[in-house]
Amino acid sequence: MSTIRVMLLPSLKIEVDGTTVSLRGAKNRAFVVFLAFKAGRPVQREHLAQLLWPDSEPARARASLRQSLTQLRKAFGEDLLRTTSDAVEIPEAAIWTDVGQLADDLEEGKATREMLVKLQCLPDLFADIDSVGQEFGDWLQETRGRVQADLLERTERLVSGDSLGAQDRLALARAAITLDDLNEVAIRAQIIALAELNDHSAALRAYNQFYARIEDELGVEPSPETQQVAVRIKLMEAADDVPARMPAASVAPPAPLTLVAVLPFQRLGPSSLPDYAVLGMLEVITCKMASFPAPAVISSNSTRHYLDAAPSTAQVHRDLGANYVLTGTIQTRDRMALLTLQLCDCVTGHVRWAATREIRVARLFEAGLDLAEDIARTLELSLNAAELERSRGLPDDHLEPNHLVLQAKDRMFRLALPEFSEAKDLLDRALQRGPNFAPAHALAAEWHAINVWQGWSENLGRSRVALEEHARKAIYLAPNNGRAMAQWGHHLIALERDFDGALSLFERALQLCPNDSEALIWTVPTLAHSGQAQRAVENGKKAFVLSPCDPFVFRNEHFLSLAHYASGDYAEAAALGLSCFRRAPAYGSNLRVTIASLMAGDRSGEARELAQHHNLAEPGFSVGKFRNAMGFRDAAQQAAYVNNLLAAGVTA
Known part of the structure; x- marks a missing residue:
C-alpha cells in the first residue's frame, strides 16, 4: 500500500510515494490535515461538511464535500481514501506524519538535529493552514496544544534520563525551553547537562535566572530537587577522570599542596553591586594569592560559579579538594561597603581567621590585595615578608577597563562565536579607555591565541601580529605579571620557535607565580617539545590540582596529553587526548597529538579513524x-611524530 506523508513542520508539505502533491484550495489542505489526525477512524460526512463549510447551507456544504473528495481521490488514489455513504477515513497504515515520527523518535531515545529543529518549530504548528471557520480554528488550537504537550512530556522524560550524552540532553532541554520557558524539568536538565560539560558558571547562571523569574512572576521558589541540583553540582565530575588515570611519577612525588578556595562574596540586603564587581574582587584576591610561594590558591575559574550560592565548607572540600575556604559578605549603603570575612578549615569547620572591613565601594579591588596578604600570613607564618609584594592595587580610574575585561573573560569562556566576538568588542573598549591597562592586553593576546587555535581567524598573519603586540605590551606594562609572561613564552614558540627565550620567560614566570594554574599550564607544551617532558607532566598535573574545573579544561587536557606523549606514556596521552576530543572535537592540535599517541601505542585502527x-x-x-612549524626540538622525536601522523593517514 502506498503512504501519504504529511509534513507539518516547519510548513505543510504532502507527498505520496515520494512525489509532492499540490492541493489547490485551503479547504482541501485543511481536509487532509484533519483526516491525518483522525487516521484509522471513520469521520462522519455531516461533521466534515459542517466543519469545513460552516457558512454554507447543508445541501451546498455536502456538495462541496463531494467535490473535495473527488479531488483528493484523484491525488491519493482509492486505496488511500476510503469512503462510504456516511463516512470518510484514511487507513492508519496509509498515513505518516512528521509529528508522529517525532514522538516515536523521542520515545526511542533519539536526538538528531532535524528533531531539534522540529521541536523548536512546534509553536508555529498549523501556522500556514488557514482556519476555515470557528470550529475548525478551535480544533487547530486544541490539537496544537495537545501535540505540543505530548512531545514536551516525551522530551522531559528523555532529558531526565541517562540514555543520552550531556550535549544531546542540553540541546533537547533548550528546545523544550523554547516551548515552555518556565518548564522546570527542562531547566533542571539544562543545568545538569551544563555542569557535566564543565560549564559550571553557565549552569548556575541558568539556575539564578530561573529562580529570579519564578519568584518575581509566580511568587514561588524552584522545587527542592532543582535547588539541590544547583547547590550540589558536582564540580569534580568533569575532571575526576584525569587525576584517576595519572600514573605515579618516576621521581619522588612533591609534598601535597595546601589549597585555599576563595569564594565570591555574598551580597546581603538591598545592593546595587553588580556581579562583575563581586567577581572582580574574587579575581584580585585569587591572582594576588597565586603570586605567593604558599599557600596555593585554587583558580578563580573553578570558584566563580559559586556566585550567589552558599556551599558548605565540606562541600567545597569534596568539590575542589580545598583545605581552607575564604567566605565573605558585602553590605553596601550609600558609597560604603561593609565586608565580613571568615577563613575556615574545611576538615574541622573551625574558623582560622575572621575580619571586618568598612571601605569605599570604589576601593574594593585595592582592599582585595590587602586581604590576600592577611590570609597568606595567617596560613604560613614563616613566609618572608619581603616575598609579599605590596602592590596596592588598581587605581580608581582603571576600574572601568577592569570591569570590561571581566565581562570579556566571561564571554570568552563560553567558546561560542557570537559571545567570542562580543568579548573582542569589550576588550577593544577596555583598551580604548585604558590603553595602558596590562590585564586587558594580556587577555587580548589570549583572545587572538584562541581565535587561531579554534580556526576562527580569517587572517592568520594579522592575528599573529596582534597576538605579539598585545603580549609584549602586557609584559612591558606589568613586568612582574607571571601569568602574562608564561603566556608570552608559549606564544613565542608559535611565532618564532625561540625555545631558549621561552624557557627563560617560564623560569621568571614561575618565580613570580609558582602557584598560578594559568602560568603553569602555559609552560607545558614548550617543556614537552624541548626535551623536558617530566617537568611538563609535573606542571600540567599541578595546574589540574589548582583548577580542577577550568572552563578551558579541554586545552589543559591537550597540553598534558602532549607532555605524556613526549615522555613515552602513550596510553595516558591517548586517554587525555580522547577526553579533550569529546569536549572539543574540532581542536586540530589535539587531534594530531592524539593520533600520534594512538599510533605509537599500537592502536592504529583508532588512529586512522581519528585521522579521517x-x-x-x-x-x-x-x-x-606544517611540518617545519611542528613542535619538537629534537630532530629524531620530530621525525617520529611526523611519521606517526602520516602512517595514520593525516593529509601528507
Whole structure:
C-alpha cells in the first residue's frame, strides 16, 4: 500500500510515494490535515461538511464535500481514501506524519538535529493552514496544544534520563525551553547537562535566572530537587577522570599542596553591586594569592560559579579538594561597603581567621590585595615578608577597563562565536579607555591565541601580529605579571620557535607565580617539545590540582596529553587526548597529538579513524606544509611524530 506523508513542520508539505502533491484550495489542505489526525477512524460526512463549510447551507456544504473528495481521490488514489455513504477515513497504515515520527523518535531515545529543529518549530504548528471557520480554528488550537504537550512530556522524560550524552540532553532541554520557558524539568536538565560539560558558571547562571523569574512572576521558589541540583553540582565530575588515570611519577612525588578556595562574596540586603564587581574582587584576591610561594590558591575559574550560592565548607572540600575556604559578605549603603570575612578549615569547620572591613565601594579591588596578604600570613607564618609584594592595587580610574575585561573573560569562556566576538568588542573598549591597562592586553593576546587555535581567524598573519603586540605590551606594562609572561613564552614558540627565550620567560614566570594554574599550564607544551617532558607532566598535573574545573579544561587536557606523549606514556596521552576530543572535537592540535599517541601505542585502527575526522575538520592542513612549524626540538622525536601522523593517514 502506498503512504501519504504529511509534513507539518516547519510548513505543510504532502507527498505520496515520494512525489509532492499540490492541493489547490485551503479547504482541501485543511481536509487532509484533519483526516491525518483522525487516521484509522471513520469521520462522519455531516461533521466534515459542517466543519469545513460552516457558512454554507447543508445541501451546498455536502456538495462541496463531494467535490473535495473527488479531488483528493484523484491525488491519493482509492486505496488511500476510503469512503462510504456516511463516512470518510484514511487507513492508519496509509498515513505518516512528521509529528508522529517525532514522538516515536523521542520515545526511542533519539536526538538528531532535524528533531531539534522540529521541536523548536512546534509553536508555529498549523501556522500556514488557514482556519476555515470557528470550529475548525478551535480544533487547530486544541490539537496544537495537545501535540505540543505530548512531545514536551516525551522530551522531559528523555532529558531526565541517562540514555543520552550531556550535549544531546542540553540541546533537547533548550528546545523544550523554547516551548515552555518556565518548564522546570527542562531547566533542571539544562543545568545538569551544563555542569557535566564543565560549564559550571553557565549552569548556575541558568539556575539564578530561573529562580529570579519564578519568584518575581509566580511568587514561588524552584522545587527542592532543582535547588539541590544547583547547590550540589558536582564540580569534580568533569575532571575526576584525569587525576584517576595519572600514573605515579618516576621521581619522588612533591609534598601535597595546601589549597585555599576563595569564594565570591555574598551580597546581603538591598545592593546595587553588580556581579562583575563581586567577581572582580574574587579575581584580585585569587591572582594576588597565586603570586605567593604558599599557600596555593585554587583558580578563580573553578570558584566563580559559586556566585550567589552558599556551599558548605565540606562541600567545597569534596568539590575542589580545598583545605581552607575564604567566605565573605558585602553590605553596601550609600558609597560604603561593609565586608565580613571568615577563613575556615574545611576538615574541622573551625574558623582560622575572621575580619571586618568598612571601605569605599570604589576601593574594593585595592582592599582585595590587602586581604590576600592577611590570609597568606595567617596560613604560613614563616613566609618572608619581603616575598609579599605590596602592590596596592588598581587605581580608581582603571576600574572601568577592569570591569570590561571581566565581562570579556566571561564571554570568552563560553567558546561560542557570537559571545567570542562580543568579548573582542569589550576588550577593544577596555583598551580604548585604558590603553595602558596590562590585564586587558594580556587577555587580548589570549583572545587572538584562541581565535587561531579554534580556526576562527580569517587572517592568520594579522592575528599573529596582534597576538605579539598585545603580549609584549602586557609584559612591558606589568613586568612582574607571571601569568602574562608564561603566556608570552608559549606564544613565542608559535611565532618564532625561540625555545631558549621561552624557557627563560617560564623560569621568571614561575618565580613570580609558582602557584598560578594559568602560568603553569602555559609552560607545558614548550617543556614537552624541548626535551623536558617530566617537568611538563609535573606542571600540567599541578595546574589540574589548582583548577580542577577550568572552563578551558579541554586545552589543559591537550597540553598534558602532549607532555605524556613526549615522555613515552602513550596510553595516558591517548586517554587525555580522547577526553579533550569529546569536549572539543574540532581542536586540530589535539587531534594530531592524539593520533600520534594512538599510533605509537599500537592502536592504529583508532588512529586512522581519528585521522579521517581530522582531515574533514581541517581540510587546509597538510603535514608537508606544517611540518617545519611542528613542535619538537629534537630532530629524531620530530621525525617520529611526523611519521606517526602520516602512517595514520593525516593529509601528507
